[in-house]
Amino acid sequence: MPEPMVLIRGLYKIFGPRAAKVLPMVLDGMGKQELLDSHGCVLGLRDINMSVPRHFIQVVMGLSGSGKSTLLRHINRLIAPTAGEIVVDGLDVSTMDDPTLREFRRHRASMVFQRFALLPHRTVRDNIGFGLRIQGLESAEVERRASRWIERVGLEDFADRYPGELSGGMQQRVGLGRALATDPDILLMDEAFSALDPLIRYDMQNMLIDLQKELKKTIVFITHDLEEALRIGDNITILRDGGVVQQGTAQEIVLTPADDYVADFVKDVNRGKVIRVESIMKPATECADTPAIPVGTRLERAALALSEATSDRGTVTGRDGKALGSISQLDLLSAMVRRKQPAN
Numbered sequence: 001m002p003e004p005m006v007l008i009r010g011l012y013k014i015f016g017p018r019a020a021k022v023l024p025m026v027l028d029g030m031g032k033q034e035l036l037d038s039h040g041c042v043l044g045l046r047d048i049n050m051s052v053p054r055h056f057i058q059v060v061m062g063l064s065g066s067g068k069s070t071l072l073r074h075i076n077r078l079i080a081p082t083a084g085e086i087v088v089d090g091l092d093v094s095t096m097d098d099p100t101l102r103e104f105r106r107h108r109a110s111m112v113f114q115r116f117a118l119l120p121h122r123t124v125r126d127n128i129g130f131g132l133r134i135q136g137l138e139s140a141e142v143e144r145r146a147s148r149w150i151e152r153v154g155l156e157d158f159a160d161r162y163p164g165e166l167s168g169g170m171q172q173r174v175g176l177g178r179a180l181a182t183d184p185d186i187l188l189m190d191e192a193f194s195a196l197d198p199l200i201r202y203d204m205q206n207m208l209i210d211l212q213k214e215l216k217k218t219i220v221f222i223t224h225d226l227e228e229a230l231r232i233g234d235n236i237t238i239l240r241d242g243g244v245v246q247q248g249t250a251q252e253i254v255l256t257p258a259d260d261y262v263a264d265f266v267k268d269v270n271r272g273k274v275i276r277v278e279s280i281m282k283p284a285t286e287c288a289d290t291p292a293i294p295v296g297t298r299l300e301r302a303a304l305a306l307s308e309a310t311s312d313r314g315t316v317t318g319r320d321g322k323a324l325g326s327i328s329q330l331d332l333l334s335a336m337v338r339r340k341q342p343a344n
């Protein structure tokens with residue numbers, strides 16, 4: 001596991017004029033509804049502890065009101081915590097003074113918003129180059145880097161158009177290009193694709209996945225869509241009522257949901273597209289005349305490979321080609337069928 005880029009420890013956020021006064025009550029176990037009824041304060045986040053590995057896409061998901069966007073905005077301190085630490089690459093964002101925080105936002109962390117947040121009176125070129133101008137770069141360098149990102153996000157023919165002349169998907173490409181143009185260490189994406197039509201959303205997910213393979217940024221991605229989370233996330237954190245319900249890989253969450261809340265989230269997931277063969281293989285030496293299934297292969301693709309080879313069993317192989325275990329068609333089919341999870 002790569003070293004953590006972002007560490008969040010004991011994070012609480014209480015909205016209201018008496019937040020500091022009621023914090024001890026929350027620490028003693030006062031719930032969200034009681035806090036609101038008794039003191040008129042809203043519990044936004046409760047004891048969040050999360051580690052985001054460097055160069056990973058960390059997805060934070062949950063229903064509306066779960067606290068996911070509130071959590072994201074603590075990383076660049078658009079929202080200040082009531083208690084806790086947000087440490088980015090060894091620096092505690094919650095204790096930064098104003099000049100240091102401004103430099104952090106200009107150079108280390110960029111944000112992509114759900115509703116694009118483009119400057120309507122500026123062209124695509126000017127919007128993408130906006131952060132570079134804020135950094136104080138020379139005009140020629142701004143132009144060079146903006147042009148590069150205009151090309152990367154596929155908007156070469158629209159560089160001199162205004163946001164109002166673009167579709168929603170194109171506007172979000174501008175937002176992504178603007179965020180990446182400053183070469184940030186961390187990319188914060190708040191429901192960045194949720195306002196888009198399904199096909200455009202899928203294309204944007206593909207673009208993000210392709211860019212991440214090359215750029216290897218540390219990305220915190222907020223969504224309420226489980227399919228999106230499973231598709232792009234290296235790790236997933238699920239929130240409910242301001243607290244963490246479960247953290248893990250897509251496989252861990254689908255295979256071992258922490259409670260009925262998570263189990264309900266994943267009940268309709270196509271398990272064959274998420275679970276990988278090493279999660280279900282059985283110990284075995286290499287079997288003669290059985291097709292090799294590389295480690296990391298998802299079940300759906302493995303089942304297809306066995307079917308094409310007209311074999312009922314395959315050998316799971318490591319990166320060195322050596323046998324790690326075996327799987328059968330029955331193993332694959334059993335794992336792809338959802339079984340009722342016991343409630344905790």
